[in-house]
Amino acid sequence: MSSVMRKSSFIIPSSSSGESSSPIFHHLKKPISSSSSPSSSIASLPVEPDPPDDLSSHHLLSILSHPKWQKHPSFQKLIPNLSPSHVSSLFNNHPDLNPNIALQFFNSLPLIKPGFKHTVKSHSFLLKILIPNNLFGVGEKIRISMIKACVSVDDIRFLLDFLRQMNRDDNDIKFKLSVRSYNELLMMLARFLMIDEMRRVYTEMLNDMIVPNIYTLNTMVNAYSKMGNIVEANLYVSKIFQAGLSPDSFTYTSLILGYCRNNDVNSAYKVFNMMPNKGCRRNEVSYTTIIHGLCEAGRIDEGISLFKKMREDDCYPTVRTYTVIIHALFGNDRNLEGMDLFNEMRERSCEPNVHTYTVMVDAMCKERKLDESRRILNEMMEKGLVPSVVTYNALIRGYCEEGRIEAALEILGLMESNNCRPNERTYNELICGFSKRKHVHKAMTLLSKMLESKLTPSLVTYNSLIHVQCKAGHFDSAYKLLDLLKENGLVPDQWTYSVFIDTLCKSKRMEEACDLFNSLKEKGIKANEVMYTALIDGHCKAGKIDEAISLLERMHSEDCLPNSSTYNSLIYGVCKEGKVQEGLSMVENMSKMGVKPTVATYTILIEEMLREGDFDHANRVFNQMVSFGQKPDVYTYTAFIHTYCTSGNVKEAEGMMARMIEAGVMPDSLTYTLLISAYERLGMAYDAFNVLKRMLDAGCDPSHRTYSFLIRHLSKIKLMKENSHLEQLDLVQSVTFFNAADVWKIMQLETALELFEKMMEHGCTPGVNTYAKLIIGVCKVGRWGVANSLFNHMIERGLVPNEDIYNALLSCCCELRMLSSARD
Template sequence: MSFCTVFSMKIPIRKRMCFLYQFTSVSTSCAAQVEDSSSDDSSAPERCYSELQQRMQMHAASGSMVKAIAILNLMKYVPGKPTVYDYNSMIYCYFKSGYVKFDELFEVYIAMKKIGPKPNALTFNTLLNGLILVGRLKDGILIAQEMMESGFLPSYNVLSKFFKKFLNLGSVVESLTVLEIMLGLDYIPRKRDMNALIHGLCKVGMIQQAYVVLLALLGKGCFCSAHLYNPILWALCKCKGNKIAVAFLGWLKKKGFICNVYSYTALIYGFSKDGLWDKAFHFLQEMENEGCKPSVITYTILVKFLCDDGNVDDALGLLEKMDEKGCDPDLVTYNIILRELCHQGRTTEIDDLFQVIDRRGLSPDMYTHSALAGGMLKRGKIEIANKLVLDIISRGCSLDAVVYNIYWHSLACDGKSREALSMMQSMRDKGFRPTNITYNTILKGLCNEIKIDEVLQFFDRFDWATGGPDLISINTILSTACKEGNSSMIRRILYRMEYEGIKLDVMSLTSLIQYFCKIGEIPECFKLLDSMTSNGPQPNTMTLNALMSGLCKHRLLGIAGKIFSYFKNIGVFPNTTTYNILMRASIREGNDLLIIKLLKDMYGQKLKPDVDTYGCIIYSFCKEGKILLALQLRDQLFANGITPNIVIYNTILEAMFRRGNFWEIVSLLKMMAMDGCEPNAYSLDIMGRAMRKGWMKGFPRATKVLETVMGGNW
């Protein structure tokens, strides 16, 4: 029963009658004993009282409040008994028993308030300490408030115990209530407890309350160190409150507080995370001007977000600055840069960085190799990724699920998901604990390799880490079923989601839009879109791209343009992929004006063209026979740090074939070899068509070059 409802209760009459019925004979005999002895021995009542007191304490200590109260009632035959101290000792012994029934305990407390004897300071302190002992902390707050209303003050130690207990439990709201009581009594909590409270408030997003606590402590004349206000700065920066954080930092300086490296690092984190590099480097400079030396963590934060933004050259420049400032990078810093270098395929810089790591005496750890393997995997270098992870495993290092997940991901990408599943199950039998990420990685590979009905068989046999598949697992299968156009399987998955109480999210609904586009049910796509905008979840850029792709494949470019504008109006903004989809459709329909308009709009949105964007433009040039312009744009790609892919080269090869210039084809193949771009089946098909036309007879020198370039594969 909740303590807050007890105050309105009365002691049940039935229970009180029960007490009288059970102990009538005991009461009568004890009373008779007192009367018979009164004429002979004046100490008889005291002896009887002492005996009853011992019996009452014994019953309370054994956890029987009913029997203890019955004995307490017998004391009424002794003049002036029972006293409040008898009640206090009973409550104390009852808590010590460890078998506390709180309904009975609170009835005693209510009876004391209404009938007497009135609770005194010791009663309240006994209750408070007992409630701490048994973990009834919320009830303890109410008792503390009642204690103050009765004119008594809880001790500092008792309130400190409540405060610390709530903090350990992460109950910051209740901690605030206790703090309010303490500050009202001019009790100042210990510094480490205040630090824990402000950290806890910031962790759960109660930043304003943390600031109020800081102000309250300042109002009490407390000295507030950086440990109190730095968590507020960090919380603001993490939730995109950078402007407020800057204002707060200025307020701290005006108050005379000294901001340390952790304070400035918070602001650098906030602005770096949002890609506001001018602001981030401004505070790095201000930090140094204030005589505050940036730490490895400060620089690593900048390096991390620069790499996330693709600015690995700036990150490498920061490494040089760290050397100049005498701040040695640690392995974490190098691992972050290595991963991004792998993503960009910059092998020369990777080798150079490994030499630097070796010169500094740092030993690459599993995270270094994981960064390399993960980066290579993202670049599509599956064999290299496999080799790197196998090298880590062969060393017998203590590995976590992340490394194995990378390896199983590489197997899945290589069409070996069954092998990955078998290895994972074998390791699980030996004590390895796979995560849901592990299962979802293998599940995605299985979806790409085998039929969807077989995937469901594997799906049901998985021993899921968290008790069952998550929404990512369901969406993986649903997405595959939608891509295959398997309507019966889609119905089965949707039924399962409904049965297990899993709600469709934006990813699920986007997959269904792809399915309806695939089977040509465009009106159903619009119904789903209307439902999402009306009832949620709100569509996102992936939804937009799925719908754009479907409409363009059905030659509905005009409708796609209207939907494109509609999404922008509801706050869903396109990305580079969206523009690429519309540009390809515009090229197919020969709408050059729309291509130019899309490019202008794309730059207006501050989006960077990617290799597919350039591929669209090169395709447009080649379609019109403007091969020279296509080659110039290919050179522009390198200038912008983008490596042309095989699709771009095949587009230009096809245009050269149509023009009938065999020597141009050979020259382009030579360029491909220099760029490290291997010809695929389509490239070889173009060469085969050239041979069948007999062009090679007139170009013996070109034929020899071709043999060298292609290694005889053609």
């Protein structure tokens, strides 16, 4: 009894007259002798395990036995669940299947099931049915289709093994490779940059006495050109001449690409210019390739000049031509020109593709125009274009850099809902975003999600996680991550250790930081300016100026150049000790070393001069920095405002604030808070609330410290009313001697409501952020009752609490061991 009969006996009862009496075998069995059995070498190729019974090869075989199997009810039911592995299993278990039915079944699936794609393996098992039946013509088509079905390096390796076995003269199933198959195989290898295999296949082609044609040699030229290996590319160009063939536009365009990849744009230009003399028409690809090379070399204007000449050569810019130049313009801060070109391409009916839109999304994010970036994303989706993971990642990075993590997570949800799988870059961007906001647990949760998605964390991933743990002061967890990255075969780099040393110094763990720094040499890590600067800064803040200067000298001896931050740390250190002249001398030294003093450098000096009351000298340094082309920033102006406010000179402070706004420098939360504090100390509450109004109108979010001064004023008034019976001296003592930080310990709900009322009187509507600052303030000192009352009050007003509010309430409950309230 044959293998087909044995495998299908549970469906078709055996007959005493033999297998030929059953009509199924006349329909399905291949009409060849047993001498044509497949070779053991090809039959041994791996195949997926047999599927469940309802989709097993036996069940499929029984359905295919029917003359009109395509319309069979059982087949129609199976279609939604059929996969390439079922096809492989059927052909592998039934190699004597009628080849015509096998081919019909194979060809029908992509037509009747949308999205169905045969794999390299399902092709291979069909070929093992077709070739023994001498169906070489259709076999050639299936072999070409098999080559094109490769989607991974593993597919390519399986394909090469299979084709080489069938190509062998001593194989039972012999199917020699044709010139077309060789060409398709070389093109597929080129797509996966498998250059060594290409060279080997080319040699095998020659050994098979197959004469390479222009397509063969062009494929070799193009592959080496893509790698920038112009020497090998020209070697195959010479083979074109040796074969009596002529290079064509594809050949020369490949060489242009090769020279550009080899950073030799001038040679690429020579090839481009000589094409007409060689009788080769320059096409859109030729132009786009040389334009791309010019843009990559920073010669954008030359690229644009060629772009404008394309029509003279009867060539018209493609979407890629436009995209290449748009990308270059935005990458070189020529944003207006980039936007104009983007609009021009649409006016010329050249519709942007996914890559064009991705360039635009990324450019808008870099300009911090996140709303515009999101609008562009929506526009491309409305046009039916599917954003790539690169598109989504650009927007996620933009949101993360601006601290808008919730918006970044929304984009993550959008990409997952659109079946776009996040990659390592996606998670790295989000982890960095959480790191900036010190959301340690959320960052670690993303690591878990990354591993669940079968993604491998990179060194960037671990460095980001180490950074967030160190910033949060969780050094034990950071060291565990360091061990974990080593266990996973990764090697810590300069950035890894820079994070440790920098955060250890900032946490005043100087001895630990120094020990780690001194161990770097044996680890093979060269100390960089970040590490030195962190140690110098740490020593300066600890008052150890001599140790800091010694580190600077060691830095020079090891050819590690100090930067402005290094010198600024030293200048800050000596100024902190009141040695302004030494600070000024260091500014001269850094200039001699070719390090330009920054705004921060001058601001450090100004702060110390103001602290010493030397306003004249501070103003001279201020004017000097402006004359040197350094624009004072918010910290510079705030240094003056702080000094004026401390001395109660609010008129000068207001003047300086007006001056900074006129200069285009916007005050920050600290600047406004200093003014509010000064007015509050002077008892000028009306002016303090007016500053709050200006602050909110400017889009500057008040901090909890801002509100603390206003609450302190209201608390003083309340205490004075409650203690009006006391003697004047006792009354003053009872309301004066508590600082702004203590207000959270004494603030009552009534005071908070009065604050809201006063805000409303000045045109400031208390919002979610107002409630958040107050709730966080009282939660930090364990005053759950007031926090809960404020929470209920905002709910009554129809406001939706944000994440910070919930986190503060939960933290407070846990600190007070109010676990039932925390669960609620």
